[in-house]
Amino acid sequence: MDISNRTVFIAGATSGIGLELARRFAAAGSTVIVGGRRTGLLAQIAAEGLATVQIDVTDQDSIDRARDTILHTHPNLDTIVTMSGIGIPEDLRDHAHFSAAEKTIDINLLGTIRVIDAFTPHLIARGTGTIITVTSGIGFLPFPVMPTYAASKAGVHAYSEALRAQLDGTGIEVAELVPPAVATTPEHAQRNPRALGLAEFATEVMDLLQTNPTPHEILVQGVLMHRWAERDGTYAELVAQRSQALAMLPSRQ
Template sequence: MDISGRTVLVVGGTSGIGRGLARRFAAAGSTVVVAGRDTGKVADLVGAGTVEAVPVDVTDPASVLRARDEVLAAHPDLDVVVTMSGVMLFEDLRDPAHFEAAQTTVAVNLLGTIRVLDAFTPHLLALGRGDIVTVTSGIAFLPFPLMPTYGASKAGVHAYTEALRAQLAGTGVRVTELVPPAVATAGQEKVNPAALPLDDYLDEALDLLTADPTPEEVVVQAARRLRWAERDGTYADLLRQRSQALATLPGR
């Protein structure tokens, strides 16, 4: 996948990996639009003249359609859509009050992804070319029991991505899935000291993403033990290890 000279929309790009990808696309010479709820977080990038920003709430259908119309009016040549809005919430499944967190997680991570894809896929099909990039997680393939709905939502995005790729075959629109490990953003370094530094992740991920041919999944080294745990026979042991974090829940 060529990341230079493209017109790129990064939905969920105001922080973390999304913001990092926006910076890397812009540095490669692409026109980049970042969409998110708090566009003030990318004011420095916008002020530097390398990135534009559009507000969007992926849980609100009207907001997504407004963002689509604004982006396509300004950039009818848009040919890359990256959708990565996400929340990571701890849940205690012994307490029914967790449902609110579960509902929020599904609304943002899974339904938000589908909503963005529905908004922009017709444009890319009409263009006859382009790239869609979805973002899941190693947790989609090996759960982290403290965040049960996060894992379920990302597994859903993975399955949806596979289906989307099959349905768009032959249209000129490619579909690629990023499968990050724990990356040191949004406080993850406090939860997981082994989280990969952001720039290290971006270096490795973009080396893979820009390969020819473009891979269907971008799985950096640190994510492979999660992605392939079931195949490698390590799933049960790794899940037991990851379940030890449940001891941090109240009353455990």
């Protein structure tokens, strides 16, 4: 895809990967609308010169208001990125984890579906456009400390595949961005020294997005071991290694 002249809405881009990609699209020449819940962060981002809109992907009315606002101010919108997501540790031996599971599914999976549903009629009417969903390497190689996060991202992957098939012939392409662990803050980098640097990750992503046609899956080098673990015969060994982190759960200490 040509990243130099797009009109891009990124839901859930007030920090981290979403904000970095918003800045990269804008630097490349695209018009960007950043969506998020936190008004303070939206105000800071607006001060940078990016358009913003408040949106809560768990609230259909909020999504509809954001869509109507965006399409009024940016009728040429042609790219949707569903970045909103949370990851919460869960102890599956404790039923109290269920509230975290519900919240994770509501934001990560249902939130993705709600946003896509809101904008699909507009893109179909245009006859062209791009939807970029965001999953995770954890959707292909689970991190047992965050089981519902893994399930939600696996669900978004499957949904993306089905969405691409159903939109075939409409002129809309569907790409799936699959991040590995990315150090979005210095604290993240300290907790996970193996995490990919945010700038390095974003540079690789933007390079891959410019491939024509846009790849169905945007896979940076750092996520390939996750994506292809089953194919490569390393899945069981890697899950066992990642299971050692279960010791960090309070009930296991």
